[in-house]
Amino acid sequence: MIEVFERQHAAELPDLPHTRLRLYLLATYILFIVYVSLSPFSHWKDLGLSFHDVLVAPLLQTYTWFDALVNVLAYLPLGLLLGLILRAYLGTGWSVVLALLGGAALSSMMEFTQLFLPSRTSSNLDLLTNVGGTLGGALLAVSIAPRIWFAYHLARVRYSLFGHGNDFGLALIALWVFAQINPSLPMLGNVFISQVVRKPFLPPPPDVFNWLESAAVMLNLLMLGSLLLMLLRERRHAVIGVVLLLCAVSLTKFVAAAALLKSWALFLWLNSEAMLGIASGLLLLAAALLLPLRGVRGLAWFSCAAYLLLTHWVLDDSAPSSAMPLYQWRYLHLLNYNGLTQTVALVFPFLLLAYLWHRRNEQDDAI
Incomplete structure (x- = not known):
C-alpha cells in the first residue's frame, strides 16, 4: 500500500x-x-x-x-x-x-x-x-x-515552506536551537548565569539590569529572524516561525532546568534583560517584513557584526565551569555540554556571515 x-x-x-x-x-x-x-x-x-x-x-x-x-x-x-x-x-x-x-x-x-x-x-x-x-x-x-x-x-x-535547496540555512537554524537550549544560559543570551550574583534571599547588587545584555538578546533574535526571512517562501511566516522556535526553546530549557538545576535555579535562564530583548527583537522583525531582500540582508549583516562586537569585546562571558554549581550533579558530561553550547553560540554568527556572503547576489542560491 x-x-x-x-x-x-x-x-x-x-x-x-x-x-x-x-x-x-x-x-x-x-x-x-x-x-x-x-x-x-x-x-x-x-x-x-x-x-x-x-x-x-x-x-x-x-x-x-x-x-x-x-x-x-x-x-x-x-x-x-x-x-x-x-x-x-x-x-x-x-x-x-x-x-x-x-x-x-x-x-x-x-x-x-x-x-x-x-x-x-x-x-x-x-x-x-x-x-x-x-x-x-x-x-x-x-x-x-x-x-x-x-x-x-x-x-x-518542507517544499511548501522553504522551496528548493536552502539546506545549509536550515542546518543553521537547527544549530541555533541547539545553542539556546542550555538552561545555564539566559534566554537567547551568551553569558553563563552566576550563582553568586543570582543567589536567592539576598539583595541584588546595584544596577543589575544590563541594557547591553538586552541588546545582545535582541540581535541574537534578529539574526534568526533575518535568516528565516531569507529562507521562507512566505515572508509573513517569519515572525510566527521565530515565536514557535522561542516556545520550543523555552519548553526545552524548562524541562532541562527541572532535571539538571537546583530547585531555586529553575527559572534563572529567564531574566528581565532577555524579556526586553525578545520584545524589541520581535517588533523590529515585524517591521523588517516591509524591507526588500537587500534590506533583509543588510539587517542580517548588521545583526551579526553588532552581536559579535558585544559578545567578544563588551560583555564579560563567564567560563563554562562557573555554571556547574547550579547543577544537581557534577558529571563531566555537563561541563563538556556547557562548553559546547557556548562555543556553538559564538560560532553561529560567523557561519551566518559565511552564508550571507555566499548568497550576496541571488536569492535562490543554496550552499
Whole structure:
C-alpha cells in the first residue's frame, strides 16, 4: 500500500535535495561528538596504556546508569542520520550494517584518543553503549524512511515552506536551537548565569539590569529572524516561525532546568534583560517584513557584526565551569555540554556571515 501511494505521488513531489541537509547535520553532529569526547583538548601525553587492555578489561568498573544512558542517547542521532543517508541509496540491511560500522569506528577512535588525555577515561563499556545507541538510531531510520508521512508529506511541507535547496540555512537554524537550549544560559543570551550574583534571599547588587545584555538578546533574535526571512517562501511566516522556535526553546530549557538545576535555579535562564530583548527583537522583525531582500540582508549583516562586537569585546562571558554549581550533579558530561553550547553560540554568527556572503547576489542560491 505504501509503495503504491509513493508511486502515485512521485510525480507531484518536486525534486528536492533530500540528503544534503542530512549530510550537513551529520557532519555537525560528528564534530559535536569529537568536542564532547576530547575536551578540554589539553595536557596530551602517552600514559603507556594499550587499547587492547581497554577492550578486554572487566565491564561495569566505576560505571553508572547515567553514563550508560548518556552514551546511548549521544550516539542515537548519529545512527539515525547515518541510516537515513544510507537508506536513500541502499537496502535496509546494508544501511543498518554500514551505519553500525560507522558509529563503531567513530566511537573506537574517540576511546583510543582518550588514552592520551589524563582527564578522560577510555572504557569498553562506553564503546558498547555507543554502538548500541548507533544501532538503535539506524533501526529507527530504516523504519521511518519508507513511511508516507516521512517520505512524502514531510518533504512536501518542507517544499511548501522553504522551496528548493536552502539546506545549509536550515542546518543553521537547527544549530541555533541547539545553542539556546542550555538552561545555564539566559534566554537567547551568551553569558553563563552566576550563582553568586543570582543567589536567592539576598539583595541584588546595584544596577543589575544590563541594557547591553538586552541588546545582545535582541540581535541574537534578529539574526534568526533575518535568516528565516531569507529562507521562507512566505515572508509573513517569519515572525510566527521565530515565536514557535522561542516556545520550543523555552519548553526545552524548562524541562532541562527541572532535571539538571537546583530547585531555586529553575527559572534563572529567564531574566528581565532577555524579556526586553525578545520584545524589541520581535517588533523590529515585524517591521523588517516591509524591507526588500537587500534590506533583509543588510539587517542580517548588521545583526551579526553588532552581536559579535558585544559578545567578544563588551560583555564579560563567564567560563563554562562557573555554571556547574547550579547543577544537581557534577558529571563531566555537563561541563563538556556547557562548553559546547557556548562555543556553538559564538560560532553561529560567523557561519551566518559565511552564508550571507555566499548568497550576496541571488536569492535562490543554496550552499
